[in-house]
Amino acid sequence: MTPAELSEALRAVLTSAVADGTLPLDPSVIPATVTVERPRSREHGDWATNVAMQLAKRAGMAPRAFAAVLSTRLAEVPGVAAVEIAGPGFLNITLDTAAAGELARTVVEAGPVYGRSAALAGQRINLEFVSANPTGPIHIGGARWAAVGDSLARMLAACGADVTREYYFNDHGAQIDRFARSLLARAKGEVAPEDGYGGQYIQDIAESVRARRAEAGEPDPLTLPDDQAQEVFRAIGVDLMFAEIRAALQAFGVEFDVYFHEDSLHASGAVQRALTRLRELGHVFEADGATWLRTTDFGDDKDRVIIKSDGNAAYIAGDLAYYLDKRERGFDRVVIMLGADHHGYIGRMMAMCAAFGDTPHVNLEILIGQMVNLVRDGQPVRMSKRAGTVVTMDDLVEAVGVDAARYSLARSSADSMIDLDLDLLTRATNENPVFYVQYAHARTVNVARNAADLGVRRDDGFDPSLLDHVSESTLLAGIGELARVVAQAAELREPHRVARYLEELAGSYHKWYDQRRVTPLGDQEVTDVHRTRLWLNDATRTVLANGLGLLGVSAPERM
Structure with missing residues (x-):
């Protein structure tokens, strides 16, 4: 049952x-x-x-x-x-023992779909995560959101939700101008502007911009006036940086359904449409030559400028247009993952949601993630060899691999700060949580392989009443929890619950393995006891593989 x-x-x-x-x-x-x-x-x-x-x-x-x-x-x-x-x-x-044991067959026969449910069926969810500025490689905080966000998207989908993964491409604003000026300065052999970007990657991209122009038969941007050269470095440099970001995310196992360009909000008139909507709703007013949104009516600590007195759009103007765009695309829930430095942003965003007539924390959810600290040899790892001032996602992957990186970033609550010990994550020991779970899966495969060699086959017999040992009832209870844990993780937006569940299940399996044999000893005949235990072994394998898959982590067959 x-x-x-x-x-x-x-x-x-x-x-x-x-x-x-x-x-x-x-x-x-x-x-x-x-x-x-x-x-x-x-x-x-x-x-x-x-x-x-x-x-x-x-x-x-x-x-x-x-x-x-x-x-x-x-x-x-x-x-x-x-x-x-x-x-x-x-x-x-x-x-009763037979009813409990029958679960093993249910799990094996369900295979990859075991653990899925319709708990969130009918919900259309837009999940925006990472959204790093295209001015440098993804830092370690962005890597955490990549792991957590992609895992959450998989769990939401496993519960029946229609999920769209979205990346907000910040290609509009002052940071892009600083990026372009930094590229131009490095191409000239000068130091980056005081408010610009440093690191070897700036030099690499500046050289790539010049190389691309040369391949296209176009003049070297350094022969152009500075304003024109800066525009060349901006257009091509942002394109190159974003291509690098996408490639890094794909190598990390993260694919987005939509890459949304911030600049399109301003070019398409979406900002003006959002302003018109809010004006019709009676929440916009004029003061001091600027256009304001009366967010204090919805709990914000002060009203917000939408259009500044110089006629330029304030940053919140893009937020208004982007949120309305998502709702007009038919999403019931808009979930946005932001870094720890955006905590003060929540009030104005929820006020914005309410101003449009929506329900804060329902139609709009904001998840805040905390910092990640890397440690090696007991000492903090503070700087990237390439980025210069931060540790990047590529640095982490190079140190421990994709599986360990994703698992370690997703296994803790996103709202808690974590320290990752790079030495621990490369060890093939039980203290390394990703190894512990992956090894349990590899062990289930090895048991099944050995069983096949000795003539133990599931199809020859299954008697669930034979699964009567306490280690078997514990293991059965564990594998029966997958759907509930996944549904809870999806509903609470806490994918770390699945990782911790897998670690507990792996522990139950290892204990069962030590106490119950699937294969006969010596000249012992194969019996239904062996065959039935093989069902339980393979059910555990299914659950471990399905759970790791929800975390975007591989389930190796040999280790």
Whole structure:
């Protein structure tokens, strides 16, 4: 019996008790899905639910009395061995061995789709992440968003949501001008402007701009007046930098569905359309020669200038136009991932959302990520060999590889600062979390390989009642949690939950491996015990592979 099947059984019991009047409850309050979770202690059964505590007050009953009604009826469901009422009204449920063991076959037969659900079906979500300025390589903070954002997108999709990964290409504004001036200065052999960009990559791109012009038979930009030369370096340099960023993301396993250019908002009239909409809604006013959005009406600490007195658009003008554009493209939810230095940005963005008539934190969500610190030999790693002032995503990948980089960045809550020990992430030991999980998967493959060599095949027999050891019930309970963990990670926007779940599951598998054999010893005959354990082994392999896939990490067959 899967957790989903047990949940449905609980819902059926609830529905029947309401229908015959035993529980005086309005049928409309019966949840579509009754939550079941693993109890903290295995002594408390295989699964637990607090549904009685949730609904008892609505029925005008004590939670334990409500639970007693459910307990009596649930105990009659095939596959349920025992139901106990605990504490203020928890139901602790123990499945009979065969019903619990049947999960192994369910998982293997489901294969790659096991763990998926329709929890978020019907939701159209635009997920914007990384969005690094095209003025330098992706730094380590951007790498964290690449790992977290892509993992979250995979989990949202696994729960049935229609997800669009979007990269906001900041190709409009002062930072691009500083980038162009930096390229021109380096091409001339001069130091970068005080407010410009440094690092070897500036020299590399400046040389590439000149080489591209030469290949096209166009004059060297250094022969042009400075204003024209700067425009050449801007146009070609931004294109080269962005191509490098895209290539780095692709090598990191991150693909975007949409690359949206900030400059298009201003060129297409989208800013003016957003301003017109807000003016029609009565939230725009004129003062001191500028055009303002009255965001204080929606909780912001001050009103915001949209069009400055000199006629130029303020930065928020692009935000207004971009948000409206996403909503007009049909997205129900707009999720934006920002760095720690953008925390003060949330208030004005939520006010903007409300000004358009939307619901803050529902139609618009903002996730803030914290810093990443790299350590090697016990010392902080502070600068890139190429970028000069920061550590880049390429530096991290070069040091530990894509799998370790992605896993280590995604396994901690994004709103907490993390220290990554580069020495640890390259070790083939159990202290290295990505190795620990990947090794568990490789071990399942090796067990199956050895079993095949010794004539142990799943198709020859399966008796789930034989999975009666405590290590097997623990492992079964673990693999049954995948769909719930993925749904929770997607709903809470916390993909690290899947990584931590995989580490726990890997630990359960390693313990089971030490205590139960899949292959016969010596001249021992192959029996249904061996075949049934192979089903459990392969079910674990499926769950580990599916979970790693949601994190964008490979599931190696040999290590």
